[in-house]
Amino acid sequence: MPGQTGLGEFDLIARYLAPLSAAAPGAFNLADDAAVIPVPPGDDLVVTTDAMIESVHFLAKDGPERIARKLLRVNLSDLAAKGARPIGYQLILGLPAVPDEDWLQRFCSGLQQDQTAFGFPLYGGDTVRVPSGLTLGVTAFGSLPSGTMLRRSAAQAGDDLYVTGSIGDAALGLETKLNHRLFSSAAMMFFDSRLHLPTPRLAFGQGLRGIAHAAMDVSDGLVQDAGHIAAASGLQAIITADAVPLSLATRQAVQDDPMLLSAVLSGGDDYELLFTASPLQQPALAALSQSSGLAITRIGRMVAGQGVILQDKAGAPVALEHGGFQHFGRS
Numbered sequence: 001m002p003g004q005t006g007l008g009e010f011d012l013i014a015r016y017l018a019p020l021s022a023a024a025p026g027a028f029n030l031a032d033d034a035a036v037i038p039v040p041p042g043d044d045l046v047v048t049t050d051a052m053i054e055s056v057h058f059l060a061k062d063g064p065e066r067i068a069r070k071l072l073r074v075n076l077s078d079l080a081a082k083g084a085r086p087i088g089y090q091l092i093l094g095l096p097a098v099p100d101e102d103w104l105q106r107f108c109s110g111l112q113q114d115q116t117a118f119g120f121p122l123y124g125g126d127t128v129r130v131p132s133g134l135t136l137g138v139t140a141f142g143s144l145p146s147g148t149m150l151r152r153s154a155a156q157a158g159d160d161l162y163v164t165g166s167i168g169d170a171a172l173g174l175e176t177k178l179n180h181r182l183f184s185s186a187a188m189m190f191f192d193s194r195l196h197l198p199t200p201r202l203a204f205g206q207g208l209r210g211i212a213h214a215a216m217d218v219s220d221g222l223v224q225d226a227g228h229i230a231a232a233s234g235l236q237a238i239i240t241a242d243a244v245p246l247s248l249a250t251r252q253a254v255q256d257d258p259m260l261l262s263a264v265l266s267g268g269d270d271y272e273l274l275f276t277a278s279p280l281q282q283p284a285l286a287a288l289s290q291s292s293g294l295a296i297t298r299i300g301r302m303v304a305g306q307g308v309i310l311q312d313k314a315g316a317p318v319a320l321e322h323g324g325f326q327h328f329g330r331s
Helices: 009-021 025-030 064-082 101-118 169-178 185-196 202-208 222-233 248-256 258-266 279-292
Strands: 043-053 085-096 122-130 135-145 160-164 214-217 236-240 273-277 296-303 307-311
Touching (some): 009 101, 009 122, 025 122, 043 064, 064 085, 064 135, 085 202, 122 135, 160 236, 169 185, 169 248, 169 258, 185 248, 202 273, 202 279, 222 236, 222 258, 222 273, 222 296, 222 307, 273 279
Parallel strands (some): 085 122, 236 307
Antiparallel strands (some): 043 135, 085 135, 160 273, 160 296, 236 296
């Protein structure tokens, strides 16, 4: 990192990280070996962990503020998919060589911005030196009424399959970064924002408790993640490709180059909620969509069987070049 200093680990914690714990009394100003996580009586504690690794999930040139904010938001999205209310998080901060104080200040500024926005203070973690690149991780804590967590494995045959928002915008943002794909200036700015600053659907996820049967967020690609729900529930997911909601910018891009449809449906990083519900819940879902201001779209259904079938509106199969993102093995 440029601008390295002689900042030591404990100075780093006191100067940059401890202020992030100010809204978390159970963090003890990061001066102890552990924290106390408060959970309201009658609630379950929900815990999730996500990592972001340089050159895998982000590039150093993405900027420390945006890296920090995405790190929090992808973990908040996991809480949203479970129907949980955020409590706080712990941070793993793996830095190469000697920390760059300018980078740290900007990174922590990004954390503080979204901590404040989402009511999500720091409860501790660890700082380590790594051989190369940045290694970042968050363990996020949330709560919800006991026994109400939304799981992947509870879909039922006959359920409708829904997704929030729009799909594929982040994938096209990645196309511009890695493959130098050009779109209009407005579209490229929109895709870039969707890639780097996803919106965790927290209020909507909490509203899904008692309505949806199964849920998860779309991180590795719509088709692959539908397959996760199908596999966990012992069912088959049937998706109508034409029904998948696309933003105006993404729809235009696919119209201009139909080959982009594969990236849109399998690219990942959408962080929208994918969920199943009985057809009888359509009025409740419509009311939740209206009250939350978040569009939802029925994209298919769950049936007996296994795997995922992607088809057009006439029922003909739609082939994809890739199925979705995996860290190991083939997608």
